[in-house]
Amino acid sequence: MKILVYAACLVCAAWLTNARSETFKVGFYNYPPMMIESGRTGIYQELLDELGQITGHRFQAEYxxxxxxxxxxxxxxxxxxxxVFPGWVKQERIPGVFSIPFGKVIDVLVFAPGKxxxxxxxRDLSGxxxxxxxGYSYPELRELFASGVVHRADAVNEQQLMAMLAAGRMDQILINKAVAQYSVLQVPNYSELVIGDVLGSYDVSIRVQPSKKALLPKLDEAILIMKRSGAIARIYGKYGVSP
Known part of the structure; x- marks a missing residue:
């Protein structure tokens, strides 16, 4: 049934593909299961593939x-x-413009064994x-970091962050819950890490360069089509994650 609904949605969206096809550069970074550099796979890559089919545009991911x-x-x-959640980048030089939300990011604390x-x-993180x-920005912690009430230690990416936690170089980290769960499943020696409380939940969208804002109506329509057809839930579900 969902396949038939999706096919019908594609027919209804045929007008989207009538315009001249363009190529857009999409910024990716290794962020399993959302973006997986090895094999160029992951949730966001599959979403891009669907967006390309619906809009008729080409989306080139660069890691x-x-x-x-x-x-x-x-x-x-x-x-x-x-x-991207708009609040994460509102202080950037170019915040960008945003599509309608397509999913959620839930940030959780993950602790080393016994911590x-x-x-x-x-405020419970004081000291x-x-x-x-x-490079990541967390609105809930911004003032606490600025005042020195909570201290920040940076890693290059989520993989390094999880490895440092497992090696005892950190006591707690803040990370996307889906990334933490996926990492624990993939790396056996992470099994003793403790996934703790939620510190933030955000509706995430596609961040667009202001110079490309004419693309937004097509993106919004495509996201609505994918939501109605169940395509977004299906893609997330392949990786054991909810949108």
């Missing part, structure tokens, strides 16, 4: 370290970034050092 991706977006060298404690509010990915 970069996250900090470099942010700089290239500012310079207009990257057109799109998937999975778990209850965290009801960000602690929290491991994060360099």
């Amino acid at each position: 970069l370290p996250y900090a470099r991706l942010a700089k290239r977006f500012d310079l207009g060298q990257i057109d799109l970034e998937l999975g 778990h404690f209850k965290v009801s509010t960000p 602690k050092t929290v491991g994060l990915v360099r």
Whole structure:
């Protein structure tokens, strides 16, 4: 039934593909299961493939370290970034413009063995050092970091962050819950890490370069088609994640 609904949605969206096809550069970074550089797979790659089918445009993913991706977006060298909450980038030089949301990111604390404690509010982290990915912004913790109440320790990416936690170099990290769960399943010696409390939940969208804002109506329509057909839920479900 869902296949038939999706096919019907594609027919209804045929007008989207009538315009001249364009190529857009999409900034990716290794962020399993959302973006998996090895094999160029993952949830966001499959979403891009679906977007391409519906809109008729080509979306070329380029893998970069996250900090470099942010700089290239500012310079207009990257057109799109998937999975962004507007509040994360509102202080950037070029915040961008945004599609309608397509999914959620839930951030959780993950603890080294024997280090778990209850965290009801960000203030419960007072005096602690929290491991994060360099370049990531967390609105709930911004003031606490700025005042020195909570200390920040950066890693290059989520893989390094999880490895440092497992090696005892950090006591707690803040990370996307889906990424943490996927990592624990993939790496046996992460099994003793403790996934703790949720510290933030965000509706994420596609961040678009202001110079490419004419693309937004097509993106929004395509996302609605994918939601109605169940395509987004199907893609997330393949990786054991909810959108």
